[in-house]
Amino acid sequence: MSAVNFATQSDDSKICVVMVGLPARGKSLIAGKAMRYLGWVGISARVFNVGSYRRFSTPQPQAAFFDPHNEEGERMRRAAAEAAMADMLQWFNAGKGVVAILDATNSTKERRKWIYEKCHEAGIEALFVESICDDEDLIMTNIKEVKTTSPDYKGQDPEVAALDFRNRIRNYEKVYETIDDDEKNYTYVKLINVGSTVIINQIKDYLSSRLVYYIQNIHIKPRSIWLSRHGESEFNLTGRIGGDSNISERGEAYARALPELMRKSGVPENTKIVIWTSTLRRTIQSARHLKAETGYEKLEWKALDELDSGVCDGLTYEQIAEKYPEDFAARDEDKYNYRYRGGESYRDVVIRLEPIIMELERSENVIIVTHQAVLRCIYAYFMNVPQEQSPWMEVPLHTLIKLTPRAYGTEEQRFKANIPAVSTWRGKGTSARHQDFHAAEGEKGEGTETKH
Numbered sequence: 001m002s003a004v005n006f007a008t009q010s011d012d013s014k015i016c017v018v019m020v021g022l023p024a025r026g027k028s029l030i031a032g033k034a035m036r037y038l039g040w041v042g043i044s045a046r047v048f049n050v051g052s053y054r055r056f057s058t059p060q061p062q063a064a065f066f067d068p069h070n071e072e073g074e075r076m077r078r079a080a081a082e083a084a085m086a087d088m089l090q091w092f093n094a095g096k097g098v099v100a101i102l103d104a105t106n107s108t109k110e111r112r113k114w115i116y117e118k119c120h121e122a123g124i125e126a127l128f129v130e131s132i133c134d135d136e137d138l139i140m141t142n143i144k145e146v147k148t149t150s151p152d153y154k155g156q157d158p159e160v161a162a163l164d165f166r167n168r169i170r171n172y173e174k175v176y177e178t179i180d181d182d183e184k185n186y187t188y189v190k191l192i193n194v195g196s197t198v199i200i201n202q203i204k205d206y207l208s209s210r211l212v213y214y215i216q217n218i219h220i221k222p223r224s225i226w227l228s229r230h231g232e233s234e235f236n237l238t239g240r241i242g243g244d245s246n247i248s249e250r251g252e253a254y255a256r257a258l259p260e261l262m263r264k265s266g267v268p269e270n271t272k273i274v275i276w277t278s279t280l281r282r283t284i285q286s287a288r289h290l291k292a293e294t295g296y297e298k299l300e301w302k303a304l305d306e307l308d309s310g311v312c313d314g315l316t317y318e319q320i321a322e323k324y325p326e327d328f329a330a331r332d333e334d335k336y337n338y339r340y341r342g343g344e345s346y347r348d349v350v351i352r353l354e355p356i357i358m359e360l361e362r363s364e365n366v367i368i369v370t371h372q373a374v375l376r377c378i379y380a381y382f383m384n385v386p387q388e389q390s391p392w393m394e395v396p397l398h399t400l401i402k403l404t405p406r407a408y409g410t411e412e413q414r415f416k417a418n419i420p421a422v423s424t425w426r427g428k429g430t431s432a433r434h435q436d437f438h439a440a441e442g443e444k445g446e447g448t449e450t451k452h
C-alpha cells in the first residue's frame, strides 16, 4: 500500500481526548463526530463513555445519585471512571489504538489531574476538550431532545425525566471547576457557546491540531446536505470512465428536473443553499438550471473532481480488464487502496476531500453535484460506512440524496427523478453494467432512514 494519510504523516503519538463539561453540553455529540471523522481518515479511534460503565451498576439513577454528598453515588461513579480508564489503557496496550475519547463530565481539577497522570505514565498525550454553555434555553432544548430518551430514563414520563436531569446538572454545578490557569500546562481547547469563542492551549502535535481544528468547526444549526451525481454523461453512455465529456440528452433532462427535485425534497422557506460542483463539465452542466432558477451561490472545487483513473482514463471496464488484467484484479481485491497507474485510489480521494469535509462542517445548507467515487467518499463520512465497503456502494444516477444531521446520527432520504439513465455500478469481479437502462432498478425507494 503506497497511500499516505495524515495518520502516517504525523508522529506516532497516542492521544486521549478527555471531554470536560456539565451534562447536556454536547460532549457525546462531539466525541461521536470526532470518532467518525477519524475513522474516515483511517485513524483507529474509540469512545470510552463513562456513563455506559456506570449503567452496569446503576442503570436508572435519580438526580440524588449525582449529589457530591452522596458517598455511595460518588464511589460508584469513581468505579465507573476507573473501569473506563482501565479498558482504555488496555486498548492502547493492545497496539492498534491511536485516539481514545474519554467521554464523561470530568468536572473537577482532581479528576483531570488523575487522568493526566494516568495518561502520562502510559506515554499517552492528554487533550482536554471542555464544552461550556450558559445558554439556558439551548440546554433545556438539549435535555428535551436527547436526554429524556436516554437509557437512564427508559419508560419514564419525559416531563419528569427533564426535571430530574435539570437537577442532575445542578448537582454537578456544585463541584464543577472550569479549566483555568492552574492547568495551563495541559493541552486543552475550550469551546464556549458552541464554538462562538474558542481558547486553545499548548497543542503539541499535528494530529492534535487537526482534531482541534475539526472540533472547533462543529456547529449544531439545523441544516441539510444534498448530494447528487451529475446527470448521465456521454461517457456514461459508452461505458467509458474518466474524461471530461458533456452530459447526454437524458443528463440534460435531469439537470432541468433538479430544481423541482430539490423543492420536492423539502427546502425550508428562506433557506440559503450553496451549490458546489467539481471543475468538470458534466457537474457544471448538471447544476446550471438549478443555479439559474434559484439564484443560489455556486462554487467550483477542484477537490470534487472525479477519482483520477490515470492511464485508464477514457477506457471502458472491459478494455481495462483486457489491457491491464492484473490491475483489474488488484483493484477488485482491495478497491479502497488500489491506485490507478498514474492516477488515484479511494484513499487518495479521501485525503484530498478532507478540506471539503472541514468546510462542510462549517457550512449550513449545501448541495454537492459531483462524481460517483467522490460521492461515495462523502457519503461514507456522513453515514459512517467502513472503508472496505464504501467503494462498492451503489450511488445511482438521477437520484438526489438528502442528508440531515441529527444529534446522534444522520437521517437519509433519497428522491429519484423519473428519468432513465445507464447504471454505472460494477459489482466485484464483473465488468460494468452500463448497458442497463434502468436507473431505478433494484434501488432503495424514496424514504427516510437514520444511521448512527
Ligand SMILES: Nc1ncnc2c1ncn2[C@@H]1O[C@H](COP(=O)(O)OP(=O)(O)OP(=O)(O)O)[C@@H](O)[C@H]1O
Binding pocket: 021, 022, 023, 024, 025, 026, 027, 028, 029, 030, 051, 104, 105, 131, 132, 133, 138, 141, 142, 143, 145, 146, 191, 193, 194, 195, 220, 407
Ligand atoms: N458545544 C455545545 N454546547 C451546547 N450544546 C451542544 C453543543 N454541541 C452539541 N450540543 C447539543 O447537545 C445535545 C447533545 O448532548 P450530549 O448528549 O452530547 O451532551 P453531553 O454533554 O454528552 O451530556 P452527558 O454529560 O449527559 O452525557 C444535542 O442536542 C446537541 O445539539
